[in-house]
Amino acid sequence: MSPVLLLEFLALGALWGASFLFMRLGAADFGPLATAGLRVGIAAVVLLPLLAWPGVWRDLRSRALPILAVGVLNSAIPFALFSYAVMHISTGLTSILNATVPMTGALVAWVWLKERPGASRLLGLLIGFGGVALLVIGKSGLGGWLRASSADALLAMGACLLATLCYGIAASYTKRFLSGLHPLATTTGSLWGATFALALPMTLSWPTQAPGLQAWLAVTAVAVLCTAVAYGLFFHLIAQAGPSKALTVTFLLPVFALVYGVVFLQEEVTLWMLGCGLVVLLGTGLSTGLLRAEMLWRKKTRSSMR
Numbered sequence: 628m629s630p631v632l633l634l635e636f637l638a639l640g641a642l643w644g645a646s647f648l649f650m651r652l653g654a655a656d657f658g659p660l661a662t663a664g665l666r667v668g669i670a671a672v673v674l675l676p677l678l679a680w681p682g683v684w685r686d687l688r689s690r691a692l693p694i695l696a697v698g699v700l701n702s703a704i705p706f707a708l709f710s711y712a713v714m715h716i717s718t719g720l721t722s723i724l725n726a727t728v729p730m731t732g733a734l735v736a737w738v739w740l741k742e743r744p745g746a747s748r749l750l751g752l753l754i755g756f757g758g759v760a761l762l763v764i765g766k767s768g769l770g771g772w773l774r775a776s777s778a779d780a781l782l783a784m785g786a787c788l789l790a791t792l793c794y795g796i797a798a799s800y801t802k803r804f805l806s807g808l809h810p811l812a813t814t815t816g817s818l819w820g821a822t823f824a825l826a827l828p829m830t831l832s833w834p835t836q837a838p839g840l841q842a843w844l845a846v847t848a849v850a851v852l853c854t855a856v857a858y859g860l861f862f863h864l865i866a867q868a869g870p871s872k873a874l875t876v877t878f879l880l881p882v883f884a885l886v887y888g889v890v891f892l893q894e895e896v897t898l899w900m901l902g903c904g905l906v907v908l909l910g911t912g913l914s915t916g917l918l919r920a921e922m923l924w925r926k927k928t929r930s931s932m933r
Contacts, residue, residue: 632868635860640876642857644883647718647725648891649849650710656842657834659710662849664822664829666710667702669850671818674858677811686812693804694813698820701797705790707825712790715783717894722884723762723904724787726877729915730755731795739799748914755910759788762903810862818854875917878908 653662678684687694712721730752736742744752763784805813864873881904888894912918 632864635864636868636873636876637879639857639860639864640879641883642853642860643876644722644880645887646849646853646857647709647713647721647884648887649845649853650706651713651718651892652845653842653849654710654714656836656838657846658832659707659714660825660828660832661834662710662846663703663706664825665846666706666850666854667698667818667821667825668829669847670854670858671815671822673851673855674811674815674818677815680809680811682809683812683815686808687816690805690808690812691816693800694808694816695820695823697797697800697805697813698817698822699824700793700800701817702821703824704793706821707828708786708790708793712783712786715779716787718888718892719881719885719894719896720762720784720900721787722881723900723907724759724784725791726881726904726907726911727755727759727788728791728794729874729877729911731791732798733795733914735792735795735799736802739796740803744914748916751910751913751915751918753910755907755914758903758906758910761906762900765899765903810865814858814862874915877911877915881908 650662650666653665657665678687709721709725712724733742733744733748734752737744763781801813861873861876864876885896889896909918
């Protein structure tokens, strides 16, 4: 990967990692539905000029309804769920649970598209979801008596996992019904679909007290930087480096999110979180094919022989 692409890769990880921080700051004043609605709405407006790109408007018109529909699954529901989650659990923990998206996508593709994973990827699914189970047990208080605060945390973590399931379904839906379309048509159209879906819920849940400047800046940042700009970087990386390498940005998100949470929100990072996070990332790497069990075994064997 060239130095320029490496910088873009790091920038994408930094932007998507910051989305949890901005959602937390925005949701504190706006609430989860208004935060999600503003995020997709502002991003959709920012990306609107891209419809003039050759082939984008044509592809959007040809498959308008499916593209708008996928926006509900890929943006509207997950953004609202994550905005709810960061109000009850740390942004770092939310980002670790978000890292299961590739695993969930592989599982949905197995069930829906009959894309049976090989032994290495199946092992990755088991490891990854095992890491999630340990994380939930440790952070929700299920190891002892379930307290009221622990119940809130459990609901928030459930919201994160439901959001990742929506991402997985959206990925398989896109592959099955939207293959061959210009990616900018799918991105821009899906954000408009999410905007339409969240318009009424956002209006009904609009806060009675005027949100502060910090909240407005946060939702603007998550919309422009973490959604519109980040999508552009992501598709550029796919075009230049390929989807497999672009997908490895998943490993960076929890790192940036944990750092942001500690620095700006004074969140606590425990050894349990870090350990379970590494297990989740290992499972993600194996389940997506970015890592292979055979490669890890060979490295371990070579190290033991030295």
